[in-house]
Structures are given as structure tokens and as C-alpha cells.
Amino acid sequence: MRTELLAPAGDLDRLKTAVIYGADAVYFGGKQFSLRARASNFSLDDIKEAVEFAHSYGKRVYVTVNIIPHNSDFNGLEEYLRKLEEFNVDAIICASQAICDLCKRVAPKLEVHISTQQTTLNSYAMAYWTSKKVDRIVLGREVTYEELQEIMQIAEIPVEVFIHGGMCANFSGRCTISNVLTNRDANRGGCAQSCRWNYHLYHGDDLLDKDEYLFSLGSKDMSTPDYIERLLKVNVASLKIEGRMKTAYYIASILKGYRLLIDSYYENGKVSEEDLKKADYYLSLAANRDTFNGFYPGVPDEKGQLYNFITTASQSFIANVRSYDAETSEAIIEVRNHFEVNDELVIMNPNGDDVRFTVKEMFDEKNEPVEVANKPMQLLRIKVPVAVNEYTFIHK
Numbered sequence: 001m002r003t004e005l006l007a008p009a010g011d012l013d014r015l016k017t018a019v020i021y022g023a024d025a026v027y028f029g030g031k032q033f034s035l036r037a038r039a040s041n042f043s044l045d046d047i048k049e050a051v052e053f054a055h056s057y058g059k060r061v062y063v064t065v066n067i068i069p070h071n072s073d074f075n076g077l078e079e080y081l082r083k084l085e086e087f088n089v090d091a092i093i094c095a096s097q098a099i100c101d102l103c104k105r106v107a108p109k110l111e112v113h114i115s116t117q118q119t120t121l122n123s124y125a126m127a128y129w130t131s132k133k134v135d136r137i138v139l140g141r142e143v144t145y146e147e148l149q150e151i152m153q154i155a156e157i158p159v160e161v162f163i164h165g166g167m168c169a170n171f172s173g174r175c176t177i178s179n180v181l182t183n184r185d186a187n188r189g190g191c192a193q194s195c196r197w198n199y200h201l202y203h204g205d206d207l208l209d210k211d212e213y214l215f216s217l218g219s220k221d222m223s224t225p226d227y228i229e230r231l232l233k234v235n236v237a238s239l240k241i242e243g244r245m246k247t248a249y250y251i252a253s254i255l256k257g258y259r260l261l262i263d264s265y266y267e268n269g270k271v272s273e274e275d276l277k278k279a280d281y282y283l284s285l286a287a288n289r290d291t292f293n294g295f296y297p298g299v300p301d302e303k304g305q306l307y308n309f310i311t312t313a314s315q316s317f318i319a320n321v322r323s324y325d326a327e328t329s330e331a332i333i334e335v336r337n338h339f340e341v342n343d344e345l346v347i348m349n350p351n352g353d354d355v356r357f358t359v360k361e362m363f364d365e366k367n368e369p370v371e372v373a374n375k376p377m378q379l380l381r382i383k384v385p386v387a388v389n390e391y392t393f394i395h396k
């Protein structure tokens, strides 16, 4: 069976973007029982719509139920799990053995995936979860490729691994720096990213160290295009992108990059240098921090840490399409970054190569000609060379 590409979704719009831009499966959290409580999580109505939309494209839907639960968190949980089953959600992702057992009992049609919050990094933990008859293990981001190869030799159930996104300076899900310093619970989605702050070190009244980052600025982000061939070769079930808080443009660009690599591997039996170059281009569109290969090459040294504020935020995202008129070949676009008449823009095509075109003219909502687009969120009408839809992105 082909390895799936699994994308995050912070809301319905981002879920639809992920489905259109090539995810095989999407995951998100409900309003309750999930980490990332601050993301605009899905209501029950949203979950129903999300499943119907994804399934209409043949894509799967996983709902995170991955809190580290206190007693009170079990109030209403049975009913919630039954609802997810009724809506035909494909799986829940949970970190708690108790929730895993409860789900198997009250909503047996739901698959149970063991969350990365369990930090499964070895064959022994793998064997343990297999004995619990769970349906999938999401390994910890801290697993090395060598360890993964050993785990895959004994794996009797599907294995999911991370390929892209933010890393914790700590083991994922085992950090309370944010809880201690800000009273915001990292295991309930409230992490204030305290490991990325600038700290001064005192001994009594003596300032020992100034303008230094005691924890550095946290970890670089994970990005692993050059590991995709190796991950596909060991037959992992799923390649997961982190980032339920990320924008739709981020999701589309990252999916384009990894989709290209995975499809090329299945078509040609390998990932070529040319494929990697193309994928790097898409991954760079959405990059906002320096990146590294995570733990795959081995436990990272200081090169895996950020020590300065240099970011690589890109201004390449120009606009997203709001609507398209096939008769006139005109699109209404929402401006995100500066561009002008006679600039060359690129339509990020969800199903193939990007399409370049030059903006000949554009008009505002009063039908007045506009020479320079420099008002974020302004709606403009332009001619485009191919059919687009409301999920299409335009960039430079």
C-alpha cells in the first residue's frame, strides 16, 4: 500500500486547501479533548462537514483527542467519541491509554492512533502498543533513521512519522516550561513557546549573562525532503506534516513539495536531484525559520538549535483567489503582498505544474483601474490564463 501524506488543518478552509493540494489524509482537533486549544478548532458541525468534504475526494480524516487527561476531562468524552464514529471520522489520535481503551469500547469503528505525545522511540514500546491492539503508532519526532529501520523490522501495525514542521526543544508533550512561566498549559495547546524567549541569567543580584538565549531560541524547524526516499523504502504508513496553527498558503506550499517527491518515487522508483530542487522551491516559499533534518541523521548537536533572530520569512505569497468566472477568464483575488501591473505572477496549480503569467491590467471593486496592489485584503479583478478556484494561490 502507498504511504499517505498527512496534513494538518486549523479550520475548515485549511482542511479544504489541504485536500485540494494533495494530502491523502488530514488531521485536526475538535473544540474539546485536543491539544492546540488556541487554534480555531472544529465544532461538531465542522467535523461533519470536514468528513463529508474529505471523503468526497477519497481522503481520510483523523481527529486529535490527545490531551493528557485529568478526571474532569472524561465528562462528555464517551458521547463525543460516539459522535465522531457516527460522522464516519476514520481515526482518533490519542495520547492516553485510558482514552484509547474507552474508544475501543464505545466507538469500535474508529481507528485508534497513538499520538507522538507518547514519545514512542523504540521497538519495545512498539511491541507494547501492538499488544494493546491499537491501529497505528505515531513515532516521536526524536526517533533517528537508524532506530526507525529497527522499529520497522518488527512493526506489525502501521507506523506514522513526522517529516516537516516545528520541533520542541524538549521531548514533545513532556515540557512544562510554559506552564511554569505563564500558566499556559503546553499539554492543552497553550504553549507560549517559552523556550524561544530571551533570558538574562542572575546569581542573586549579579547579572551573569545578558542578551543570551539560555535555551537558545529553541530548535530549528524540521524539513526532510532528502529523507523521503529512505522513509518510503522502509514502508512507513504515513508521512506527517506538523502545523495546525499554520496558514493555508503554508499548507499548500509544503504539500506541493512533498507530493511531488512521493509521486515521483512511486512513478520512477526513486527521488531525483531534479525532484529535490523542485520540492525545495515549494518548501522555501513557506519557510520562516532555519531548518534541519530533525533527529533522522542522529541526535542533533548545537547545529539543530537557533541562536539568532534570523528568519527566512518570504513575501512570495501575492494573493488568493476568491472566485473565478469561466466566461471571462477573470478571477477575483484577495491581495496579500505588493505587486504591480506588468509583474510576472505564478498560479500555484494544485494538480500540476505552476502557470506563469503577466498582469496586464487589474480593477478594484468600483471597476477603477489599479496600477499597484499594495492594500492587504483588497479585492481585485484580473485575467488569468487557466481556470482557477477559490483555493488557488498566486505567488511570485
Ligand code: SF4
Pocket (backbone or CB within 6 Å): 167, 168, 169, 170, 173, 175, 176, 177, 178, 186, 191, 192, 193, 194, 195, 196, 218
Ligand atoms: S516551551 Fe518550547 S519545548 Fe516547551 S512545549 Fe513549548 S515549544 Fe516545546
